[in-house]
Amino acid sequence: MQNITAGATDGIELKCGMSGSHKLIFTLVPIVYGCIFVIGIVGNSMVVAVIYCYMKLKTVANIFVLNLAVSDLTFLITLPMWATFAATGYHWPFGGFLCKASAGLVMFNLYTSIFFLTALSMDRYLAIVHPVRSRRLRTVVYARVTCVVIWLFAFLLSVPTALTRDIHHIKNSNTTVCGVLHPELEAEAMRLKELRLAINLMKSLLGFLVPFVIIITCYCLIGRALVGARQIQKSTRSRDDEVLRMLAAAVLAFFLCWGPHQVFHLMQVLTQLILKDNCAVVEIIDTAMPFTICIAYFNSCVNPIVYGFVGHNFRRNLLRLLRCSPRRATGPHPSISSKVSGFSFRTSEALSLTTKSKASSDVK
Structure with a gap:
């Protein structure tokens, strides 16, 4: 409810009233919010527990998935407060x-989740299209450094919102609300x-x-590589389809979850700049925003489902966790993305075969 925050902290009067206030x-x-809190806490906690207990953090994918789950958990702890805020008619009782x-x-x-995705x-x-050449870059050290950079960059980007x-x-x-500052002095108001x-x-x-352009580009290139490899190795068609389904589900979940909110967010920005006194438009946006935020x-x-529960190895380790099975002292620990990584080398071989076949035909 951006429009309810214009004014001073000692008491303000709204031009459009409490727009978006509906039973x-x-x-x-x-x-x-309550359902998201429960499902998200359980799902992401299971992801963290499974990776920590049964999967060594020696693969890049596992490190990114673990950090993604931790990012979601840090956000989910705020949902009870936002649920109370909505349930009490946009009254914030928790202080400044x-x-x-x-x-x-x-x-x-928002930033950490999308950056980790x-x-x-x-x-x-890199793992599927360039498995050999990317070995030097796809190391645990680089992955951990990337995670630190993402956390710090996301923190810097989120500080202005908090301030x-x-x-x-x-x-x-x-009513006492939690909203954006708007000082009375004209100079300060312009800067804000x-x-x-x-x-x-x-x-x-x-x-x-x-990020969405980068993700779409990566998955299009991955899909093209897998389709090209499938033309050479017909026996791996089922594995190709499984990988493509997982990647398509990730892209679709990302777009469907954040797309509607970003559309109304842009409308809200335009309204604040151009139509800030149009109460009818403000009412429509403020009514729709809570649902897009949900x-x-x-x-x-969705993240634990798409990036964890789809994998066979993860489901097997999850069952071990639920049965309280002890960790194995020896033996390799499978990666969440073992199917994808295992297939990446066959993809590279298939692509090289395709290149060689084209070269031989050109010689003939």
């Missing part, structure tokens, strides 16, 4: 510090407006569009 939102959104911290963690999870996509591209949030008292409804515009643009570009937050539940 359906106050009832449905907390229920959805938790308002800033919770808003910052939401943006922090992008890193995982690039790793899958521009605070609690406000709404005179129209006698420019900062908010920069934050929103970064959220759209760095938080969705640029869909976006659902990505924290």
Whole structure:
């Protein structure tokens, strides 16, 4: 509810009233948040436990998936507060510090999740399309350094969001909300407006569009490589299809979860810049935003399914975890992406065979 935050912290009066305030939102959104919280906590905790207990962190994919699960867990701990915020009619009873911290963690999870998904996509591209040449880059050391860079970069990008949030008292409804600052002084208001515009643009570009283009590009190149290899090795068709289904599910989940929210987020930015006094448009956006946010937050539940539970080895280790089976002292620990990595070398061989066959035909 961006439009409810214009004014000073000692009490503000809204031009459009408490837009987006509907009983359906106050009832449905907390229920959805509660379901996401339970499913996400259980799913991501299982991912962390399975990787920690039964899979050594000696593969790049395992390291990225573990960090992705930890990122989702850090965000999920804020959902009970946001559920309370919605259930009480957008009343924030937790104080200014938790308002800033919770808003910052939401943006922090947005960036870390998408950055780790992008890193995982690039790793899958290198592993499948360039398995031999990428060995020097796809090491545990590089993966850990990449994770540290992602955490730090995402933290820096989320700090402005936390600094521009605070609690406000709404005179129209006698409610205290957690929202964006808007000072009364014109000079400060102009600077804050420019900062908010920069934050929103970064959220759209760095938080969705640029990573999505990279992910789509990686998976298109992977798909082309797998299709080319399948023409040479007909016996691996089922494995090709399984890998393609997993990659397609990852892309589809990413787009469906974050796409609607990013569309309305761009509309919200345009409204603030052009149609800020059009209460009808503000009402539509503020009504739709809670539902798009629910869909976006659902990505924290989808990640464990797409990147963990699809793998046969992960399911087997999950059953071992649920049965409280002890860890094996010896023997290799399978990777979450073992099927993909194992097939990558056959893909490289098939692609080289294709190149050789074309070269021989040219000689003839």
